[in-house]
Amino acid sequence: MKFRLLLTLSAVTLICVTTSSCYDQLNLENASTPLAFGMDLNEDNQLELYTSTPIFSKNIRKKSLEINATIRTLRQSKAVQNAQSPGSTQGRNFQVILVGKRLLQHEGWIQMLDVIFRDARNTVTDRVVAVDGALSEIMFLNPEDQPLLPVLLRGMITTSSDNAETVSTTAQELHRQYFEKGITPSISQVKVKDHKRILVTGTTLLTRKGRYAASLGYQESILLNTLQKKAKSGVSLTYSIPGKSKTGPFDTDTLSFTAQKIATKIKTSYQQSRFQFDIKLKIAADLTEVMFPYNVLRDNKQLEPIIAGLLKSQIEKLLKKFQRHNIDPVGFGLYARAYQYREYKKVQDRWAEALSDAVFHVSVEFDINAIGPVK
């Protein structure tokens, strides 16, 4: 009995002694958690890293610490980051990943993000944002009347993408768009205006390998989201109605509406050795702003086809733009794979080129649901 007790006790002691220390312990005071990181190229085409870390201290007026260094890879940069920050750098809470315009002129930068996915401790829900301009400008801007840059950017991207005015591409989503052969990546775009204001300007479209291809404004971004079936009810579009007169400097010929129901149908076929896409868009909307005299009962039937026509021509222009740049941000390749697998399989490795040869048939049906409380 005594022997057993002794044995148990010694086993317990041994286990306590060997396993009680936690090797991965990190006190919060010793951690420094950058909320944003950015990559850009400098004039000599060297990779530059920027991070923005919040500083929690009463006596420091500036609330964040920005680090800038020339690096080879992201993981290798950890030493440089540690050397410049008060604590051990942790990549666990990134809100946004910024990429500069010079970087986007080159292919292959998405591969540089490998550590984000390979190190399991990194977050993958950080939004990827293209900066239209130099990254140094936006990182060191620190406007006094705005929250910390990462928080500000994340907030702007979230609200804009909720209204479909830009895409909401997380690192995870970028990974998907990069590896999926039937789609090309698209990320949010911001820029610094007049060296003091940061604003979201729409969407940056990338080629299959990640090189910059084209940009979309708000309205085009909404249409892109609509084609991707990501636009929710509540998105707002504005059009100038042809034939209505302008008054002086004011655009009194315009009309705005808020879409209540959006239904996008995409059908695929393969004819005459080209892919054919039938895109049927059905929008039921409330008019929210009409600048010209308008009679509901009489003009309704006239106005609906006019708006439908405007939508149609803008979508067609957008599709032409995609084809011209050899990109497929909508993901038509997914439809081609699902419905025309045999033909798709032949061209899947150069899908974007195959798409530039495709034929689109767009038809738009537009219904006015409500006109608001005034006639």
Next chain:
Amino acid sequence: MKKVYSGHEITSLQYIFLLSGIQVGVAVLSLPRKLAETAGTDGWISIIIGWLISTAASLIIVQIMKNSPNGSLPDWAAGVMGMWAGKAVAFLLALYFCFLLFDGLTKTVMITKIWLLPNTPSYIIMILLLVPTYMIARHGPRIVGRYCELIVYICLWIPIIYLIPLKHSHFLHLLPPLKEGWQPVLTGVKEIIYPSLGMVATFVLYPFLKHKEKAGAAVVASNTLTMASYLFITLICFVYYSPDEITEYNNPVISILKSIEFRFIERIEVPFIAFYLTVFSLVWIPAMYLTTFCSSWLFGRTDSRGHLRVLCIATAIATYFYTPTYRQNWVIEQILTAFGLGIEYIFPVLLLAFIAVHNRMRRS
């Protein structure tokens, strides 16, 4: 030998959960990737075929055990073919369960290291895992069964979380069905072997069953439960990840959790993996008991606790000197799959044929 089994009866429900637990455990994590590698997005059809095959194999095992209602397979073999046959069977089963146990434990340690504690040495994680294992396994099948039942109940909410990524799903990935015909789908069935290993636990657990007449229904139920969870998780991974992308992830079942965003918690996968350790334990805790049961039988002992202690300490010491790398883990898995194919599918069929011949010869 009869004394061993009384007082340790397990209910049908515990039996179902025991079997499903050993099957699901760590195997589910990489299943969607493996299916995608061999069968593309049609891999989910392979699961249904695999389900039919493993249900048939389980029923054969139950059929064999009907010949031995009061003893485990080694008992029966010793009775029919002599002591040495019994010892051979016990040795084979002990070795097999030991493999299953080792695979489960090393995989768990590896996942814990990757996702939770990258700087902590493996042997410390191993010791921490072995302490509760010993505490549960030493009480015998009834407590192990109750443990499995408890874990299944407290895991019932997990599927709900997996519905959240459906927000970003693309059902187009699943079309067209049978992209490349039946051939890849049938090749994919071999990926189901590894995740359905564990059915042979019946060879040991059968005499412990309270309602032996329900054993057939119970193995069908447990296989259905296993395959339903595989189908659910595989389909979710397939519609979430692009078919070109899913093969990039080692354990898509865990990686998919990273994309879930809650306002109040970032990196939701961290508490999840910590919680998953209980699910993984459904492999090695029963396997630990089964191993020591068979090894004790081999030495003619009725109390398996001595062997359990030795096994725990040996595992801990072995991990201190040697931890399998990712590549070696893969090799272990391949060996286990081949071993399992032999012992869970081929061996029972041969044994059933032998029994049929044996019974006929005895009658005539």
